[in-house]
Amino acid sequence: MFTDLQCEVVNFTATCPRGLEGLLARELQALGAIGLQEQPAAVHFCGSVALAYRCCLWSRLANRILMRLGQVRIGSAEDLYRAVATLPWEQHLQPSGNLWLHFSGTNREIRNSQFGAQKTKDAIVDRLRRQTGARPNIVKHHPDLTVALRLQRDKLDIAIDLSGDSLHKRGYRTQIGAAPLKENLAAALLLRARWPQIAAEGGALLDPMCGSGTILIEAALMAADIAPGLLRERFGFENWLNHQSDIWHTLQAEALQRRAVGLGKELAEIRGYDADARVLSAAEANIARAGLEGRVRVRCRPVAGFKVPSHKVVKPGLVLTNPPYGERLGEQEALRETYAELGRQLKGKFPGWQVGIFTGNPELGYSTGLRSHRHYQLYNGSIPSQLLLFQIHPLSERGKAADRACKLSAExxxxxxxxxxxxRTTGKWADRKGIDCYRLYDADLPEYSAAVDLYRTCGGTLYAHLQEYRPPVTIDEGKARNRLRDLLRAVQSVLDLPRANIIIKERRRHSHKSGQTGGGQYQKQAEAGTALRVKEYGAELEVDLWRYLDTGLFLDHRPVRKYLRESASGKTFLNLFCYTASATVQAAxxxxxQSTSVDMSRTYQSWAARNFxxxxxxxxxxxxxxxxxxxxLASAQQxxxxxxxxxxxxxxTFSNSVKMHRVLDIQRDHVALIHQCMTLLAPGGRLVFSNNLRSFKMDGELGKTYRVKPLQLLDRDFHRNPRIHNVWELSAG
Known part of the structure; x- marks a missing residue:
């Protein structure tokens, strides 16, 4: 099946280093991509050719943007030749133009990539010769068209490489140090360490071992809203026959305008240090080529002299560095003292700062004497590496943390x-998926019957939301309080959080959407605390961890919201009992x-409006x-x-609110509700029905009228509690 290039929506693939797929998907989505699907070292997406140009210009993480012409099954070399020769290459390349090919993968018949590339070249050349009487030249450097093919078993993906050189080659780095960090990996480290949020709040960035300055320059490009592709001399699409130069020139002009605005503002302090004066000369040359002289500063200084710059008041921000980690044992032993010295400087001179250390040897990272609160598994080329994130607490907080650690009871x-x-398990999974709010603990130990949810704000601050399940009447109240105290201390110790960042609530045993019965989610719990902003799949949402039993974001419904988001493109959407309308935000x-979100609570309607x-x-x-x-629903039938x-x-599950004209019992009333909703569906429409009644049974008669498909939408953090909600999709029979 091949793509018709006259269609408005085209299929693309963005490739990236392993470990960056989730970050790249969110970046592409922010640029306007739809239909995103992640796979190892790549993200598939859909959009216009203009979107592809924008991704080439603005992606900080991608290696290449490939326009997918189609996928076919091939078993033999003849199948390969016929599949490639079928495509209208005369629409993409001048007959006497310059062509280059990338071929990867093998199968039983095509046993090496060089043979696959040769057969592909023959097919394209023969097609152009038959169609035009001329043949292209095979040229590796600066071709007019680069064709990328990937063979996996019997599936062949055929694409045009719109990038040219890999997009990590921004154009500013002509000089590099001994162990260069690729630009897109440096950008990923900054994003994982939440540099954009820190920069927006006026925080500084310091790199004590900056080498040729890649982290510093990428940080400045982000802070100044500069497109990473602006300095590149060329892209692969510029000599493509279907190139839309007017769109490209418009995008370039927009990027130049944004650069001018960004550099017209005062940027956060961005400084680098290194003990090697020679490598700093390379950094200075790269900074100048990036047009960031005076915005990014470097200075020769050993780690032992690392401190907060004293020439101006510098707001605490981020220390991010990629120190050497040595390939031989002797080198590693010598480096331990360097890491230890860095740790001493950080603990003594950088209270309140965030720290990120990227290393291929995590043991060296822990030689700093700091305890990482988060880490990400990434690859530096082919080397498995980790980004270790630390929070440097003030001395008083560090003492409290040490006290908490040493005073834990056996329980x-x-x-x-x-x-x-x-x-180590759920936390790593959440990191890989880019999930900032998730359940860490759910009564894993029966005698400690509570849930612990983690919420990381857009600014990077971590909160723990501890919900105690109501203990059985057979448990002495004093013993229950002691267990809750043990759990609180354990959370403080493991997460190294100040007490103010841990919110405790008693959790009723009824369903989490059970109206007001027994003290439901409408009951105000406390006045303290302020609403927080968190992110979910690129959406910003408000949560309140203090005032109500529920926080405004049902974490178990995260995959349901994702499913709705992926199903909503081009559709009209109705959200009933919408709560804070987070599902509507994701659908939008x-x-x-167009969407309609209905709920009878004025509190939640106001909350939803803020989310919008x-x-x-x-x-x-x-x-x-x-x-x-x-x-x-009754009036909508008309x-x-x-x-x-x-x-x-x-x-x-159940509601007898005074605002309602009758009592709602979901087991009794679900058939009528579903029938009413199905009348509102357009032809081909779908109803996603969910509830949290663990004993719920779907009426079998509905399957005689509609197609009813159960959906398994539960993320890893709720696998201990698989009946926390039920989800079905219904459509016309």
């Missing part, structure tokens, strides 16, 4: 050990053209309705039939 130590284990960012504003949703296209959903392509129905 609390048992809980702490489980929390550490979960951080996924491309839904944070994500720049048009209130005329995305409507919030304060109403009893049961009444709204004037909204067939209006929605996608409906999300997520009612409470």
């Amino acid at each position: 609390a130590q048992m809980v702490a050990n489980r929390l550490r284990k979960n951080l 960012l996924g491309g839904c053209v 504003r944070m994500n720049h949703l048009d209130p005329y296209r995305h409507q919030l309705v304060e109403a009893d959903c049961l009444q709204w 004037n909204r039939k067939g209006q929605y392509d996608l409906i999300f129905l997520d009612p409470p």
Whole structure:
């Protein structure tokens, strides 16, 4: 099946270093990509040719942007030749132009990539000769068209490389040190260390072992909103026959304007140091070529002299560095003291700073004497490496943390050990997926019956939300309080959090959407604390960890929201019992053209409106309705039939709110609710129905009228509790 290039939406693949797939997907989404699918070292996406140009110009993480012409099954060399020769290469390349090919992969018949490249070249050349009477030249450097082919078993992907040279080659780095860090990997380290947020808040960036300055320059490009591709001499699409030069020139002009605005502002302090004066001369040349003289400064200084710059007041920010880690044992032993000295300087002179150390030898990283609160597995070329993140607490906080660690009882130590284990498993999974809010612990130890959820804000601050499940009546209240105290101490010790960042609530045993019965989520819990902003798949959402039983974001529904987002492109969307409308935000960012979100709570409607504003949703296209959903559904039968392509129905298990005209019981009432929703679906539309009643049973009669498909939408952090919610998709039978 091959792509028709006259279609508005084209299929693309962005390649990247291993470990950056999640970051790259979020970056592409922010640039306007849709239909994103991650695979090892690549992200597939859809969009226009203009989007591909924008990605080439603005992606800080991709290696290449490939325009996919099609995927075919081949078993033999003849199949390969025929598949390639079928494509209209005369629409992409002048007959006498310059051609180059990249071929990777093998199968039983095509046993080496060189043979595959030769057969591909023959097919393209023969096709052009037959069509035009001329043949292209095979030229490696600066070809007019580069064709990229990837063979995996019997599947062949055929694409045009729009990038030219790898996109990590920005054009500013003509001189490099002994162990260069690629530009896109440096950008990934900065993103993982939350440099954009720190820079926006006026925080500084320092690199005590800056080498040729790659981290510093990438940090300045981000802070000044400079497109990383602006300095490149050429891209692979510029001699492509379908090149749209007017669009490209518009994008370049926009990027130049944004650069001028960015450099017109005062940037955060960005400084680098190194003990080797020779490598600093390379850094200075690279900084000048990037147009950042006076914005990025470097100075010759050993690690022992590393300190906060004293020439001006510098707000605490980020120390990020890629120190040497040695390939031989003798080198590693010598480096231990360097790392230890760095740790001493950080602990003594940088209270309140965030620290990131990227190393291929994590043991050296821990020679700093610092304890990492987060780490990311990445690759520096082919070398498995880790980015270790640390928080340098003020001395008073460090003393408190040490006290917490040494005073754990045997019982609390048992809980702490489980929390550490979960951080190594669930925590690593969340890091890989770019998930900032997740469940770390869910009554893993039965006698410590509570849930611990972690929320990391857009600014990088970590909070723990501890919800105690109501203990059985057979458990003495004093013993229950002691267990809660053990759990609190364990959380403080393992996460190294100040007490103010741990919020404790008693969790009722009824469903988390059960209205007001028994003290439900509508009951205000406390006045202290302020709302926080967190991110989920690129969406900014407000959470409140203090005032209500629920925080505004049901973490177990994260994959449901993702599913709705991936299903919403070009569709009209209805969200019933919408709560804070986080599902609507995800659907809107996924491309839904119009939405209606209904809930009877004024508190949650206001909350939803704030979520909409944070994500720049048009209130005329995305409507919030304060109403009893049961009444709204009844009235909608008359004037909204067939209006929605996608409906999300997520009612409470039970509600007898005084605002409702009748009691809602989801087991009793779900058939009527579903019938009403199905009348509102447009032809080909789908209803996603969810509830949290663990004993719920779907009425079998619905399967005789509609296609009913159960959806398994539960992320790893909720696998201990697989019945926490039920989800089905229904469509016309």
